[in-house]
Amino acid sequence: xxxxxxxxxxxxxxxxxxxxxxxxxxxxxxxxxxxxxxxxxxxxxxxxxxxxxxxxxxxxxxxxxxxxxxxxxxxxxxxxxxxxxxxxxxxxxxxxxxxxxxxxxxxxxxxxxxxxxxxxxxxxxxxxxxxxxxxxxxxxxxxxxxxxxxxxxxxxxxxxxxxxxxxx
Ligand code: ADP
Numbered sequence: 021x022x023x024x025x026x027x028x029x030x031x032x033x034x035x036x037x038x039x040x041x042x043x044x045x046x047x048x049x050x051x052x053x054x055x056x057x058x059x060x061x062x063x064x065x066x067x068x069x070x071x072x073x074x075x076x077x078x079x080x081x082x083x084x085x086x087x088x089x090x091x092x093x094x095x096x097x098x099x100x101x102x103x104x105x106x107x108x109x110x111x112x113x114x115x116x117x118x119x120x121x122x123x124x125x126x127x128x129x130x131x132x133x134x135x136x137x138x139x140x141x142x143x144x145x146x147x148x149x150x151x152x153x154x155x156x157x158x159x160x161x162x163x164x165x166x167x168x169x170x171x172x173x174x175x176x177x178x179x180x181x182x183x184x185x186x187x188x
Contacts, residue, residue: 037111039152039158040158040161040165041108045099045104056136056149060122063112068110069170071107071170072105080101096145113188128141128147136148
């Protein structure tokens with residue numbers, strides 16, 4: 021069985037990456053936004069964009085195009101339109117894969133304790149967060165939800181204490 025270290029080693033780009041995180045309606049309705057944001061923040065990811073918005077059928081058809089033939093497609097879209105969501109962009113070295121590991125696998129019931137879905141979800145669908153799954157998807161998704169001026173570049177004062185200088 022592959023260890024988390026093996027998985028991370030295979031995926032590491034050693035590059036600063038941006039990734040999209042959506043706090044789903046279940047998270048907003050269960051008043052968990054602060055707790056979930058805290059998970060990403062305390063990991064050391066830099067928050068570079070955040071806003072609340074309603075998702076539309078149009079945007080979800082694009083966002084979940086890979087699920088369009090699935091029998092549960094409409095149910096997933098309805099769930100994502102049940103209340104506003106909070107859309108975030110986080111940045112860090114290998115952030116895309118690190119954020120996926122933090123989130124855990126799709127089905128909350130099968131997610132390990134310690135992951136966000138493992139700690140907060142009992143569902144395949146109501147699973148707290150969406151996270152980008154690879155570099156191409158992350159770039160497309162960030163552009164879908166954020167205008168360039170809605171993303172912020174600023175000095176993260178803790179940066180030198182988060183990484184060794186040969187890690188990126
Ligand atoms: P992930 O969110 O882990 O990247 P997918 O991109 O495969 O997973 O699916 C997108 C979303 O669709 C999931 O987060 C979940 O809300 C929903 N979903 C996926 N598969 C199922 C399923 N078998 N039953 C119900 N909902 C599902």
